Amino acid sequence: MKKDLQNSELLSAYLDDELTQSEKAEVEKLLAASLELQKKLDDLKKIKQLGNRVKRIPESPFFETRLMASIEGQRNESPIIKKWIPITALAVVTIIIMAVLKFNPGLIDKMWEDQKVAIAGFYKENLQPVLLAANLTNEDVFNFAFNNELPLDDTRHQYLLLGYDDSGKEFFEIRSSQEKIERESYNEFITAMNLDVEQKQTIDSIIGSYSQALQAQVLVNDQNTIAINPNLWNLRKAIFADLLVASEKLNKEKFDRIVPAGITNDEKVVVFNTLEKLKNTSVDQYIFVTPDSIFSDSYQFDSREFENEMREFENQIKLSEKEFKQFTLNFRFDSTYSSLSETKNEHSFRIVVDSNICRVDLPVPEVPEIPIPGMATIDPLVEQATNNIHFYAYKIPKIEKSKTEIKIEYYNDDSVYSYVVNYDMLNMDSLTEANPGLDLYNLDELKPVGPLDDTMLIKYQFDRDYYNRHYSDDEFKKQMEELQKELQQMSEELKSHKFRVKSEVTVTPKK
Amino acid sequence: MISKEEEKDLQQLQIISIDDDYSIIRQFIDGDKSAFQILVKRHKEKVRNIIYMTMNNSALVDDIAQDVFMTVYRNLKHFRFESQFTTWLYRITVNRCKDYLRKMNVRKIFSPIEEGSEISEYPAPVESNDISRIVTDAISKLPVKLRMPLILKDIEGFSYQEISETLNCEMGTVKSRIFRGREKLKEILQPMEKELMN
Numbered sequence: 001m002k003k004d005l006q007n008s009e010l011l012s013a014y015l016d017d018e019l020t021q022s023e024k025a026e027v028e029k030l031l032a033a034s035l036e037l038q039k040k041l042d043d044l045k046k047i048k049q050l051g052n053r054v055k056r057i058p059e060s061p062f063f064e065t066r067l068m069a070s071i072e073g074q075r076n077e078s079p080i081i082k083k084w085i086p087i088t089a090l091a092v093v094t095i096i097i098m099a100v101l102k103f104n105p106g107l108i109d110k111m112w113e114d115q116k117v118a119i120a121g122f123y124k125e126n127l128q129p130v131l132l133a134a135n136l137t138n139e140d141v142f143n144f145a146f147n148n149e150l151p152l153d154d155t156r157h158q159y160l161l162l163g164y165d166d167s168g169k170e171f172f173e174i175r176s177s178q179e180k181i182e183r184e185s186y187n188e189f190i191t192a193m194n195l196d197v198e199q200k201q202t203i204d205s206i207i208g209s210y211s212q213a214l215q216a217q218v219l220v221n222d223q224n225t226i227a228i229n230p231n232l233w234n235l236r237k238a239i240f241a242d243l244l245v246a247s248e249k250l251n252k253e254k255f256d257r258i259v260p261a262g263i264t265n266d267e268k269v270v271v272f273n274t275l276e277k278l279k280n281t282s283v284d285q286y287i288f289v290t291p292d293s294i295f296s297d298s299y300q301f302d303s304r305e306f307e308n309e310m311r312e313f314e315n316q317i318k319l320s321e322k323e324f325k326q327f328t329l330n331f332r333f334d335s336t337y338s339s340l341s342e343t344k345n346e347h348s349f350r351i352v353v354d355s356n357i358c359r360v361d362l363p364v365p366e367v368p369e370i371p372i373p374g375m376a377t378i379d380p381l382v383e384q385a386t387n388n389i390h391f392y393a394y395k396i397p398k399i400e401k402s403k404t405e406i407k408i409e410y411y412n413d414d415s416v417y418s419y420v421v422n423y424d425m426l427n428m429d430s431l432t433e434a435n436p437g438l439d440l441y442n443l444d445e446l447k448p449v450g451p452l453d454d455t456m457l458i459k460y461q462f463d464r465d466y467y468n469r470h471y472s473d474d475e476f477k478k479q480m481e482e483l484q485k486e487l488q489q490m491s492e493e494l495k496s497h498k499f500r501v502k503s504e505v506t507v508t509p510k511k
Numbered sequence: 512m513i514s515k516e517e518e519k520d521l522q523q524l525q526i527i528s529i530d531d532d533y534s535i536i537r538q539f540i541d542g543d544k545s546a547f548q549i550l551v552k553r554h555k556e557k558v559r560n561i562i563y564m565t566m567n568n569s570a571l572v573d574d575i576a577q578d579v580f581m582t583v584y585r586n587l588k589h590f591r592f593e594s595q596f597t598t599w600l601y602r603i604t605v606n607r608c609k610d611y612l613r614k615m616n617v618r619k620i621f622s623p624i625e626e627g628s629e630i631s632e633y634p635a636p637v638e639s640n641d642i643s644r645i646v647t648d649a650i651s652k653l654p655v656k657l658r659m660p661l662i663l664k665d666i667e668g669f670s671y672q673e674i675s676e677t678l679n680c681e682m683g684t685v686k687s688r689i690f691r692g693r694e695k696l697k698e699i700l701q702p703m704e705k706e707l708m709n
Binding site: 008009011012013016018043044047048050051053054055056057059060063064066067068070071074 | 547548551552555556559560563564569572573576577580581584642643646647650664665666670671686687689690693694696697700707
């Protein structure tokens with residue numbers, strides 16, 4: 001490698017006729033023996049020749065005149081006075097500053113604090129609940145509970161996504177999309193739970209009851225500020241769990257496949273208490289995401305006062321018969337954030353900016369939140385239900401790996417399909433020989449993992465975080481369906497070839 | 512290949528050129544301020560072109576060039592006749608360009624982002640056959656430490672020795688940077704290979 005680089009540098013210098021006689025002879029010898037080097041020399045020559053095709057800047061007829069006039073102008077200034085002007089000015093300014101600081105020692109700190117308060121105050125002006133500003137529907141609230149997504153404005157082009165990293169630490173993302181984001185999760189859920197119109201109305205009214213609690217959790221304003229209450233993660237979880245409790249009552253049979261172990265009475269008590277506590281407690285500490293900074297600061301949002309104001313405002317609108325202006329958030333992922341992202345301190349927000357995603361990891365220790373005893377006990381329930389709902393509603397396959405085999409399960413129509421593929425029997429060579437037309441590498445959306453062996457299936461491992469970062473659920477669903485088709489096709493082709501591959505396909509009728 | 516006689520002629524020419532600059536500088540030091548105008552006339556175009564290629568911004572060229580010659584004017588009386596005048600002149604030019612680039616980078620941090628502005632890393636395909644523009648734009652995408660030696664070599668035709676003196680770095684470094692500059696330039700121009708070949 002190093003030798004190659006040396007040879008290439010020598011070639012470049014050879015082209016410039018900058019080598020000693022012995023180096024030149026050596027290069028010519030290498031060139032005579034290697035077509036690759038000849039090609040490299042040719043490429044370098046082409047690049048060098050491009051220099052001859054660059055047009056020079058046209059002459060400037062007035063350059064000399066202007067230059068000489070400037071020189072003349074400078075010569076006329078007294079060099080002695082000119083020399084002392086900067087230092088005299090500096091001395092005068094220093095004396096003034098020293099005098100001011102002597103009589104007001106805390107002046108700089110005060111100015112700094114004032115400035116901070118003024119900036120924070122600017123961004124805190126006219127904050128209003130996203131629930132009202134973005135005109136959120138029951139579908140949006142449901143989607144937030146199930147998929148962690150909350151639209152941030154009326155246009156549905158920007159939304160907030162909540163998540164937990166591998167260590168369980170909270171993060172959020174502000175995502176932007178060219179297209180209007182519309183989810184069908186609520187309908188999917190109604191279908192998965194097989195609920196009738198009346199049962200759906202029950203769920204609707206339950207969702208409606210969360211609006212009061214959600215109101216103060218995410219606030220937005222015209223300055224493109226988003227204020228997020230750190231309790232939002234808990235509230236989302238509690239709403240989700242509460243919806244599960246309600247669904248169990250509505251259709252026990254369907255619910256059992258989502259949470260096979262059922263919900264214990266203790267868990268129900270925790271869910272109820274958590275939700276009540278979150279509904280009735282206000283935390284005056286928010287995370288503020290503004291176009292140029294992210295900070296945590298105290299802020300008191302008075303729901304009642306806001307409602308009164310809104311009522312008055314609505315009356316005024318009715319009186320003047322003006323149209324209600326659509327709220328639009330235009331959150332820019334600009335370069336300021338890239339510089340913020342260099343912060344490595346674990347007590348600061350860690351920010352990662354992509355072209356249309358801004359991810360913020362919450363610092364440790366986190367922003368103060370309400371203590372909720374027993375919250376951790378509902379975590380496994382929430383996690384299991386989330387995975388199963390995704391499995392039944394979005395048809396995301398379950399992939400289980402063991403030492404000897406890989407098991408893929410997916411749900412379609414009314415059945416669960418299950419594939420068991422033995423590692424030893426399935427290898428890349430046998431697959432490509434048996435399926436000359438099958439483009440196995442064309443599964444480029446799946447993240448490749450380390451080359452453990454040549455078994456095709458374990459070279460690709462599903463990475464949900466990667467998907468969340470790059471794809472919407474609709475795209476993901478489409479890709480998963482394509483993958484299912486490919487797997488089916490592959491299985492059929494393998495069986496028809498009667499090749500030395502043992503794959504078992506079992507179809508389990510839905511419970 | 513250059514014959515020995517031609518080589519001798521060339522050396523003679525260089526000596527004359529050095530002598531010429533030296534004698535003009537001596538006239539200037541002796542009090543003939545008009546001699547400076549001769550120096551400007553002689554070297555301004557090369558200075559302007561180095562600036563133009565480095566900055567890829569014609570609006571800045573005359574301002575920076577004026578700054579360069581003002582510096583020369585202020586310090587010419589201290590010239591020590593130990594190296595060529597041009598080495599000193601081009602070193603000032605290169606340093607001024609670096610100063611401006613640094614200032615521009617700082618300004619970029621504080622200037623607001625314009626609506627819809629998008630800075631592309633690689634030049635977009637152009638409809639006209641303006642090879643010169645494509646190449647100039649591509650050169651401006653090179654990192655400064657690769658851009659400078661490449662301009663001095665492939666545009667201005669300096670020798671490695673002259674580049675090393677101008678940029679104040681080792682010959683080996685010059686050799687390596689010119690090669691890396693060419694490789695990187697090739698990479699940048701890859702998407703418009705067709706336009707360049709036509």
